[in-house]
Amino acid sequence: HSAGDEVGRLVETFNEMLAELEIAYQSLDDSNQRLRQFLADCSHELRAPLARIRSTVDVLTRLDEPNTDDAAFRSRALADVAADTDRMARMVRQLLILARADAGATIERRPVRLADVIDAAYRQAGRMANGVTLRPPDADGLADAIVLGDADHLEQAVLILLDNAFKYTPPPGQVLVRARCEDSQARIDITDTGLGVPPEDRNKIFDRFYRGRNAGAATGTGLGLAIAAWIATQHGGTIELLNTPGDGSTFSLRLPLTEAG
Numbered sequence: 398h399s400a401g402d403e404v405g406r407l408v409e410t411f412n413e414m415l416a417e418l419e420i421a422y423q424s425l426d427d428s429n430q431r432l433r434q435f436l437a438d439c440s441h442e443l444r445a446p447l448a449r450i451r452s453t454v455d456v457l458t459r460l461d462e463p464n465t466d467d468a469a470f471r472s473r474a475l476a477d478v479a480a481d482t483d484r485m486a487r488m489v490r491q492l493l494i495l496a497r498a499d500a501g502a503t504i505e506r507r508p509v510r511l512a513d514v515i516d517a518a519y520r521q522a523g524r525m526a527n528g529v530t531l532r533p534p535d536a537d538g539l540a541d542a543i544v545l546g547d548a549d550h551l552e553q554a555v556l557i558l559l560d561n562a563f564k565y566t567p568p569p570g571q572v573l574v575r576a577r578c579e580d581s582q583a584r585i586d587i588t589d590t591g592l593g594v595p596p597e598d599r600n601k602i603f604d605r606f607y608r609g610r611n612a613g614a615a616t617g618t619g620l621g622l623a624i625a626a627w628i629a630t631q632h633g634g635t636i637e638l639l640n641t642p643g644d645g646s647t648f649s650l651r652l653p654l655t656e657a658g
């Protein structure tokens with residue numbers, strides 16, 4: 398069977414699953430208002446890219462003549478599908494991390510070279526830059542700093558901060574990652590020239606589901622910073638929003654170094 402059929406079936410299964418969850422959650426009382434809102438947000442966040450993938454795949458399966466216009470269209474359409482699937486995968490990964498955290502999971506820790514984590518996050522983040530410039534990371538001050546932790550989780554935390562920096566920075570803005578060792582800690586600062594966080598939101602943005610007044614039309618669920626903070630805590634570290642006079646934000650991730658680092 399064709400890719401179109403497969404996507405069609407996936408969309409149907411998905412919609413049925415979400416509809417059932419919605420019914421289940423609707424019966425929750427008012428104290429679970431946030432949970433209900435969360436489900437509605439997740440549902441929207443996952444449905445929108447899936448619907449786009451479906452219609453693109455439908456169109457692609459109908460293109461069969463090998464003409465040049467079609468070839469150009471095809472590569473653009475496939476890039477869109479790739480971006481949408483990446484987004485859905487990221488969101489599902491975030492939901493899994495939270496579910497595991499709630500079930501009391503801890504992170505397995507082994508020596509990780511932080512410069513490699515930053516490199517990996519930088520390479521992934523390059524694709525999110527829509528009219529916003531990501532400057533090459535300045536990580537010389539890290540040298541071979543080692544933390545005890547889980548490389549995938551650490552990369553996830555840095556990516557969440559980078560993703561936010563992009564989301565809340567209108568073009569033509571800049572995003573910069575700066576990392577160095579300070580005392581017995583590694584410190585990774587992600588700075589943007591964007592909207593900044595209003596003072597009344599500063600204490601709430603790390604809460605699950607909380608979306609700031611500045612979030613506007615930016616897509617999201619309010620889960621990112623909660624997950625990033627959980628990852629930092631699991632490593633004995635912290636994430637802090639630094640006071641930034643003027644425009645933009647700096648989020649600072651600090652992690653204890655190992656003896657060797």
Ligand code: ADP
Binds near residue numbers: 592593608646
């Ligand atoms: P989401 O981005 O999905 O809303 P997060 O938990 O990642 O969820 O962030 C929570 C809120 O913090 C956002 O809704 C936004 O208001 C604010 N925020 C996060 N990062 C930034 C940033 N770099 N600049 C301005 N505001 C930010």
